[in-house]
Structure formats: structure tokens, C-alpha cells
Amino acid sequence: MSDTSSQTLDNLLAEDRTFPPSAEFAAQANLQAEAYERAAADPDAFWAEQANRLSWSTPFSTVLDWSDAPHAKWFADGKLNVAYNCVDRHVEAGNGETVAIHWEGEPGDTRTITYAQLQVEVAKTANALSSLGLQAGDRVAIYLPMIPEAIFSMLACARLGLAHSVVFAGFSAEALRSRIGDAQARLVITADGQYRRGTAVPLKNAVDEAVAADDSPVENVLVVRRTGLDIAWTGKDLWWDELVDGQGEQHTPEAFDAEQPLFILYTSGTTGKPKGILHTSGGYLTQAAYTHWAVFDYKPGDVYWCTADIGWVTGHSYIVYGPLANGATEVIYEGTPNSPHEGRHWEIINKYGVSIYYTAPTLIRTFMKWGADIPAKYDLGSLRVLGSVGEPINPEAWMWYRLHVGHDRCPIVDTWWQTETGAIMISPLPGVTASKPGSAMTPLPGISATIVNDEGVPVGKGEGGYLVVDRPWPSMLRTIFGDDERYRDTYWSRFASHGYYFAGDGAKYDSDGALWLLGRVDDVMNVSGHRISTTEVESALVSHESVAEAAVVGAADEMTGQGIVAFVILRGATDSADTEALVETLKKHVAKEIGPIAKPKRILVVPELPKTRSGKIMRRLLRDIAENRAVGDATTLQDSNVLNLISSGLSGGK
Numbered sequence: 001m002s003d004t005s006s007q008t009l010d011n012l013l014a015e016d017r018t019f020p021p022s023a024e025f026a027a028q029a030n031l032q033a034e035a036y037e038r039a040a041a042d043p044d045a046f047w048a049e050q051a052n053r054l055s056w057s058t059p060f061s062t063v064l065d066w067s068d069a070p071h072a073k074w075f076a077d078g079k080l081n082v083a084y085n086c087v088d089r090h091v092e093a094g095n096g097e098t099v100a101i102h103w104e105g106e107p108g109d110t111r112t113i114t115y116a117q118l119q120v121e122v123a124k125t126a127n128a129l130s131s132l133g134l135q136a137g138d139r140v141a142i143y144l145p146m147i148p149e150a151i152f153s154m155l156a157c158a159r160l161g162l163a164h165s166v167v168f169a170g171f172s173a174e175a176l177r178s179r180i181g182d183a184q185a186r187l188v189i190t191a192d193g194q195y196r197r198g199t200a201v202p203l204k205n206a207v208d209e210a211v212a213a214d215d216s217p218v219e220n221v222l223v224v225r226r227t228g229l230d231i232a233w234t235g236k237d238l239w240w241d242e243l244v245d246g247q248g249e250q251h252t253p254e255a256f257d258a259e260q261p262l263f264i265l266y267t268s269g270t271t272g273k274p275k276g277i278l279h280t281s282g283g284y285l286t287q288a289a290y291t292h293w294a295v296f297d298y299k300p301g302d303v304y305w306c307t308a309d310i311g312w313v314t315g316h317s318y319i320v321y322g323p324l325a326n327g328a329t330e331v332i333y334e335g336t337p338n339s340p341h342e343g344r345h346w347e348i349i350n351k352y353g354v355s356i357y358y359t360a361p362t363l364i365r366t367f368m369k370w371g372a373d374i375p376a377k378y379d380l381g382s383l384r385v386l387g388s389v390g391e392p393i394n395p396e397a398w399m400w401y402r403l404h405v406g407h408d409r410c411p412i413v414d415t416w417w418q419t420e421t422g423a424i425m426i427s428p429l430p431g432v433t434a435s436k437p438g439s440a441m442t443p444l445p446g447i448s449a450t451i452v453n454d455e456g457v458p459v460g461k462g463e464g465g466y467l468v469v470d471r472p473w474p475s476m477l478r479t480i481f482g483d484d485e486r487y488r489d490t491y492w493s494r495f496a497s498h499g500y501y502f503a504g505d506g507a508k509y510d511s512d513g514a515l516w517l518l519g520r521v522d523d524v525m526n527v528s529g530h531r532i533s534t535t536e537v538e539s540a541l542v543s544h545e546s547v548a549e550a551a552v553v554g555a556a557d558e559m560t561g562q563g564i565v566a567f568v569i570l571r572g573a574t575d576s577a578d579t580e581a582l583v584e585t586l587k588k589h590v591a592k593e594i595g596p597i598a599k600p601k602r603i604l605v606v607p608e609l610p611k612t613r614s615g616k617i618m619r620r621l622l623r624d625i626a627e628n629r630a631v632g633d634a635t636t637l638q639d640s641n642v643l644n645l646i647s648s649g650l651s652g653g654k
């Protein structure tokens, strides 16, 4: 564990405030304390019960098949259609007039979509995709802003047994190109442009660049008209309104095996190449629906809002699949939280009567910076459950959220999970748990996770180590698309003899046995809840002609959790005026190569990098420098003078 996490930990473990649910909330909660024991006593029976939230065309007779470990099959002989479960069955149950989506565009345009209307939109989109010759098993890339067509597209893919690969619309053309190539996507769905902080910005141009090569697998690009920006047009392009709007409004869903691939979602690993996390249908939908119901205490009549983007797994599980499987009414907001003003979220909560609000610590800290007087101007009385996800939430932010958003009344659920886990794994239950500010508390009923030491031995209260999951769970990733060896290596080799899933996070139990997450233990950074690999940023830097070598670390940052700090060695000499300009150029270069979220906060030009005798960069020492700390143990350095060289050269770079 790094020095920073143990320091933070000491502060955290001094945290002894607890916030039990009110008696009133506890009494009405969906999931009660008895579930923990019941699930532990017979996990298969528990998960079978959860799977029966869904409508199966062919009921399953087996629950978990782990005979081919680490490849799980859940509910393997059952058949279902995921889109039918998220849409049609609610219409058939007489809830067609229930609002599925209150959509709020950034410029202030809105759209209200009932389940009956959603059924029509998904059917038309599915018919359109079929008309392009796409068939079950094919892959479709979705590169869209937060507009209703993104949801229609995902559900249409699910309906047809196509695996979608949603690529965050903030990623670069190059990031899109490599994801398209890895998944061999036949179609890209995009928009002419997107609204960002009040202006329309181009989007489709990135797709043009990404599919331009002769060997691109993409046959067609389907373009939603969102901004009206002028765009270039190629022979592959089709307008959404021309292809989809005229399609038939009926579409009969086909039942697929529970293990039919549902989506691939790319996430950063410890190498430069993102991993295509593969999720399948029955188990994934079961856990997404169960957790949305249990963790948020979702009930008919609630208005639910998850502020994530569909480009991340949170958007997949808690904007699309979980809430819609439960027939929920939800808010989807296209834009940034300060467009056109810093009260936009509170205004939206008030406008739609949002009762469940799920967001990220980085945003909560931003709200704190903007000031408590802003939410105070709005009536937030409709809220009853608040959620947090993406990174450890610091106790100060937790308390601010509790007091200024939840008015000391709403339970907060700090939900730990990952792209790989598909759905929430560790979280308080809002009607059961006496939560501590900053702790994810306990694995959910049905989930078995523990903290182990280097040898894989479980640690006790007051001790820390690595977070592992020691029993398969329904929404677990099935493999890394096209690279099963990397799947085994990354998640299953670290504690192979124990058969544990290695999450890559450090964690600790406090003296009461509550679980605290401490951040990644690998070379993955967490910037505003987004996972970015140090190697990926390093590769982007060295792809620039003026960089000879680069080392990147995540340094503690008050706002974003971690901030990206890069140390670069330049090719040839530059004077200091040139260096300043070059640093700016390099920041822009990284933003262009990967996307603005990967843009380094600081780039320090150095003459050398600290390396071990075997040539491994000692990032720990660089992190000390980046966090302005005394440099730790440097005895394994190949050249002990390197640190002096770096420090003496830093004056200009800060």
C-alpha cells in the first residue's frame, strides 16, 4: 500500500459517526437484514429468486455452472430477451402509459417517453438494424451523447442479440478506431454533434477518421441529427431519421440463451491496450435489476436519476438495464451540471420530483466548491435515497451530501463495483445499514467478497490488504473479448490457488468490520471516477516526436480524486520558453490521442527517470515528487543521483 493511502486511512478510521436509517425508512425498505443470512445459506436459491424478477421465455433449471472456472455460466439453459424484459413486458402488464424517460436536453429541450412509446422506438430501431443485415452475434459501436437514441440503440441491439460496444463520446477518433477494430464492429451509431457547456460541438468527424481506413470493419454509419451542424458525408453514412423513422412499429423479440453476449465495454488496464469487458444477458440483467431494487430501494412511483454517461458501465447498468428492467421512471440529462447555471441538477430534481439520485464523489466535491447556498435555493424534499459511485468518497464530501442535498434525512449508499463486476457488489442497504461516512460497508446479500493479505489469507478487523471476490456472481464479466489469456492473467492468476477474483483495489476493515476502499493497487489511475492507465498516457506521450521517454502517475487531487502528472524526457535540448509551449502541446496531444479526460494536469520535463536496476520505473518516488512529499525509500534505485537531477530541474515545471 502506498504511503498516501495509509495516511488517508488513519484519518478515515478515526471516523466513528454512524447514520442508521430512520425507523420509518427501515420499516418500508425493499430488502431487510434477514437477506444476508438467507443468501449466504443458499446463494443459488437466492440468485434463482432474483432471476425470477425477469421474464424467461424458457425457464432455467440450473443456476451457477462453475465447472469451466474461471468462466461462469449463470442460468445457462434459460432463454430470455433482454429488451423484452426492459420494455415490452411493462407494456403488457398495463404500464404502457408510465413514463420511462424524462429526458432533459442541455439547451432546455425535453422529451417524455412512456414505456409504450419506448416499445415503438426500440422496435423501429431494431427493424432498421435488421434492414442493414446485422445478425445476432454481430457487434455495433455506439458513439453518442446522452440522447434518447442512445438508449433506443442499446435496447435494439439487445433485442436482436447484437453486442453493443458503447464508446464514450468524449473519447478521441483514435480511441474509437481501436475499439471498433478490436470488436470488429459492422455498424457505428453516432450523431452530427453534441452539446457541451452550451455549444454544439462536432462528433461525427471523429467517426469519419475512425472508419476511414480501407480495412475498417465498419459497413455503415448511422447518424442522428442532434445539433444541425454541417458535416461531411461518406458513402457509408445514413441519417437516423431517414432510416429509422419510417420503419414498422412492430418487432417480435427472439429469445436468446442466458449467456448470449449483451455488450462489450472497454476499460483501462495496466497495459496501453484497453480491455473489452464482455457481459452476457441473463445473469447480468438479474443482478442489475436486483441491485437497482435493493440498493436504491426502488419502488413504483419513485423518480430515479443516475447522472452517469452511458459511455461508462454505470450508465449501462443504472441508466439502461437495471432501472428499465424494473419498469422505473427515470430522468436522463444530456448536459453538464453548470449549464446554464450551477443549480441545474437541483432544478431538475425539483422539476421532476426526483426521489433517488445517484452520482459521483467528484461531482459532489464540485458542488461543495460552488457552495451550499446553491442547492439551498431549491426544494429538494422529493429526495429519499442518495447514491455515490466511482471512487472512494471522502467523509467531508459524504457529510456535505448528507446535509445539503439529503437534509440529514436521506440514507446515502456508497456503492463499490467495477466495469468487470457489471453491477453493485459492496454497499450499505439503505433500510438496514448504519452507514459510516466514506465506507462502502458490506458486501450485498448474495455477494461474497473479502480482504486478503499477500498470501491470500483473509485479514481481520482493523487490517488491510487486497479486495477479492470469493464466489462467482451473476453479472461478472465472462472474459476479455478476444483475449481470454489476459482475462485469466488479470483477474485470476494473482490468487489462483484460492480461486479468488482479484479486483485490483486495496481495502481495509475497521474495528467494527466495516469495509473501506483505498484505491487501486495497480498502475490504473482514477480521475473523476474514470479509469485511466498510466501506460496508456505514457504511450500517447511518447507517440509525440519530441518525447523520448515518459512516466505517468496519479497524484492526489482535491477535486478529481487523482490528477494525471507526467514526467517526460525530451529528445534533444529546448530552452525554457520552448519548454512551456511544448508542455501545452503535449497536453493537447494526449487529449487528442485518448480524449480530454486523459489530459495531464501537469507535465514536468526532467533529465532522467528513477529506475530500478532491472529498468522498472519507480512510480512510487515520482508520486512522492508529484504530491510534494519527502521522497521515500530510494535504495533500489539504479542511480541514486537521479532524484537530485529531477528535483533540481523542476523549478520551471510546476
Ligand code: WT7
Binding pocket: 267, 312, 313, 314, 388, 389, 390, 391, 392, 393, 414, 415, 416, 417, 418, 419, 420, 440, 503, 504, 505, 517, 518, 519, 520, 526, 529, 530, 531
Ligand atoms: C474502480 C472501477 C463502478 C462504476 C464506476 C467505475 C473504483 C468504484 C467505488 C467506490 C471506492 C470505487 C475502484 C474500482 N470505485 N466505486 N464506491 N468506492 N472506489 O467503474 O471504471 O470500472 O472503475 O473504481 O477503484 O476498481 P470502473
